[in-house]
Amino acid sequence: MKDSIKNVLWSGGWDSTFRVIQLYRLGATIQPVYVYDPSRISKKRELESLKRLDAAIPIKFKEAEGTILPLKKINRAEIPSNIFLKFICKVLKKRINLGKQYFWLATVAKQFKDLELSMHYEDMDRFFYREQLLKIEDEKLGVNWRINPKKVEFFKRHLFYNMTFPLITLTKPEMKSIAQENNFLDLMESTWFCNKSNQKPCAECTPCKQYIRDGFGYRVKN
Numbered sequence: 001m002k003d004s005i006k007n008v009l010w011s012g013g014w015d016s017t018f019r020v021i022q023l024y025r026l027g028a029t030i031q032p033v034y035v036y037d038p039s040r041i042s043k044k045r046e047l048e049s050l051k052r053l054d055a056a057i058p059i060k061f062k063e064a065e066g067t068i069l070p071l072k073k074i075n076r077a078e079i080p081s082n083i084f085l086k087f088i089c090k091v092l093k094k095r096i097n098l099g100k101q102y103f104w105l106a107t108v109a110k111q112f113k114d115l116e117l118s119m120h121y122e123d124m125d126r127f128f129y130r131e132q133l134l135k136i137e138d139e140k141l142g143v144n145w146r147i148n149p150k151k152v153e154f155f156k157r158h159l160f161y162n163m164t165f166p167l168i169t170l171t172k173p174e175m176k177s178i179a180q181e182n183n184f185l186d187l188m189e190s191t192w193f194c195n196k197s198n199q200k201p202c203a204e205c206t207p208c209k210q211y212i213r214d215g216f217g218y219r220v221k222n
Contacts, residue, residue, distance in 0.1 A: 005069070006141070007031045007112035009105065012049030013207070014216075015118035017191045018175045019166055021184055024057055024066030026141050031069045033112055035104055037076045045198040049191055060184055072112075079107050088158050096126055099206075102159060109162035114146070117163045121171045122214055127156065133168065145169070172214040189219070 006023055010016045010032035023030050034050060037043060054068055082103075089103045109115040124130070132151045136144040144166045149157050167175070179185040194201040194208050201208050201220045208220050 005029045005031045005113075006116060007033060007114065008116045009033050009035075009108075009118065010050060010071070012046040012053065012191055013118075013193045014172065014175070014188060014191045015120050015167055017053055017188060018179070019116060019118045020053070020068065021057060021061075021179075021187065022166075023141065024068065025061055025064045025182075027065035028141055029067045029069065031072060031112070033072045033074065033108065033115065035074050035076055035079075035101070035108060037101075040195060042192065042195045042198055045192045045194075052190065053187060056187055056190075060187060074108055076104055079104050082107050082110075085159070088155050092155050092159060106159050106162070113162075114164045115162060116144075116166055117160075118167050119165050120167045120175070121169055122210070124168055127160070128152065128168075130169075133165070136164070143169075172216060193219070 006028050008016060008019055008023070008030055010020055011034065020030055020032065032050070032054075034046075036047075040046075050071060054071070057066075057068065058064075085103055085106050088106070089098060089100075092098045092102075105115070105117065109117075119127070128147065132148055133145045134148045136146060138144065144164050145168050146164045147157060147160050149161070152160070176185065176188065179188045193211060194205055196202040196205040196208075201211075203209075203212070203220045211217065211220050
């Protein structure tokens with residue numbers, strides 16, 4: 001059934017790959033979504049990572065009953081303009097450090113039911129308080145989170161309305177521990193995160209700085 005498909009924004013990075021693996025092991029049908037930005041330096045490396053991980057996950061978890069559907073690759077240039085969401089993002093950008101990708105994501109999320117955005121615990125303070133989120137429990141797939149429209153102010157409510165945040169209570173080190181315990185750390189450490197290079201992490205872009213902040217500086221040095 002279409003409603004049972006989990007739509008996941010998958011960049012080939014640590015957090016979204018963790019979520020895809022988590023869902024696959026739980027037997028979910030996963031629809032990965034990738035926004036292709038021609039101006040993004042790391043696009044080639046990201047797509048290579050996605051292709052490699054898509055092949056490796058079913059081999060690693062032969063007994064799991066998950067399914068990864070063909071990647072939905074959305075060209076940034078073809079994302080329809082939305083004046084209202086542009087206004088929302090413009091206002092929020094003056095208040096918080098909001099990257100331009102959130103406009104694209106909010107627009108794409110209107111096409112994919114409950115699009116999963118793999119924000120983790122260290123991201124929460126930028127956008128929400130814990131009490132502003134609603135817990136969604138699923139007997140098969142565990143816990144997910146979405147904004148509580150009654151507790152989130154107007155602009156954030158409209159930006160994140162069509163998204164869910166399954167990893168918002170997990171830290172990167174906790175994901176690493178889970179990966180180690182379940183023998184998939186090799187897959188996690190084959191992910192790509194730097195958005196300024198296709199070769200070696202630059203240590204200067206925002207994702208690299210976040211990796212260093214979260215205790216993963218060893219990956220930036222590789």
